[in-house]
Amino acid sequence: MSTDTRAAITIDRRKGSGPTTRTTKSTGSDKVVGGISHVVLALWAIVVILPMLWTLLGSFKTTTEIFKSPFGLPADWNFNNYVSAWVDNNFGGMFVNTIIVVGCALILVMVLGAMCAYVLARFQIPGGRVVYYLMLAGLTFPPFLAIVPLFFILQSMQLLNTLPGLIITYVAFALPFTVFFLFSFFKSLPYEIQEAAYVDGASEWRTFFQVMLPMARPGMAAVAIMNFLGLWNQFILPISLNTNKDNYVLSQGMASYASSAGYALDFGQMFAAVMITIIPVLIVYVLFQRQLQGSVSQGTSK
Structure with a gap:
């Protein structure tokens, strides 16, 4: 096991300390990968949520209101x-x-x-x-x-x-x-x-x-x-x-x-x-x- 790997993982084996605990330290590459993953997931969530939210708002509008203000809030919230x-x-x-x-x-x-x-x-x-x-x-x-x-x-x-x-x-x-x-x-x-x-x-x-x-x-x-x-x-x-x-x-x-x-x-x-x-x-x-x-x-x- 390399020195970097041993430094990244520490195990607490003190007597009477309860179950063995394992602590990991994130490296620079891990943070980069995690940041990119969060950005991709956020973009994917926007792609999925925005059309659904637009459809939900449009379900409370009339056809005229949808074409006049497609991204605005409904003037009258009803279930007609x-x-x-x-x-x-x-x-x-x-x-x-x-x-x-x-x-x-x-x-x-x-x-x-x-x-x-x-x-x-x-x-x-x-x-x-x-x-x-x-x-x-x-x-x-x-x-x-x-x-x-x-x-x-x-x-x-x-x-x-x-x-x-x-x-x-x-x-x-x-x-x-x-x-x-x-x-x-x-x-x-x-x-x-x-x-x-x-x-x-x-x-x-x-x-x-x-x-x-x-x-x-x-x-x-x-x-x-x-x-x-x-x-x-x-x-x-x-x-x-x-x-x-x-x-x-x-x-x-x-x-x-x-x-x-x-x-x-x-x-x-x-x-x-x-x-x-x-x-x-x-x-x-x-x-x-x-x-x-x-x-x-x-x-x-x-």
Whole structure:
């Protein structure tokens, strides 16, 4: 170890001083890298936050006010645009459809994906590696290439233009990523705990749901965030497989509203509809992020 390295790290081993403490001193290069990182992160935050803030302010304005003073504060803070978007343009119904489709698909894909990843990672079964590689192959398959086959499959199952049809399709496309993500996570869990559960008389189902699955909470939370974002923002699948306006989800409803209004588009209502679409994503992300951080800290402390 060099002299500079020894000088940068000091360890307090005094008797009775409690746990060992480690103090590090930042070098000049560390400060430069840290400063550049903070500048880049600040610029990135501005790029993300400013458009969202501008959209939020625009949702309280009229179209005339938006063009007259695009960066100014609204003259009248009211929720007329939100009420009009929610009721008059049926974004309330599309919001409910989206909650149903994404919620059911997310629950199914998390349960099925966790069970599949657990079996493939923890048990030696015939053809297990083939199934795993087929799941990996599903990650390389672009969704738009499957639109035509999916159309005829759902039509033959009488699920075309229905919410259950969308749910099944969402689960099919999200399952490979979920299995791929959770496979290595279940693989890394200690086998001693699983064997201890068997010794205590736990069945395979009880071992999975009461022992192994709680230990996989960090991975489950992380993949749930990514699946939720992907399913909520899905566009190509509903726009191709769901042409019934009564079953529209928010992503295709936004596109339909913008294209049908043409030059007579009410930008205030449009911005309000955008906020209706993105606010649930922000709320769910914050909630899952807190759970993820708590789970990671618990896992590292054990």
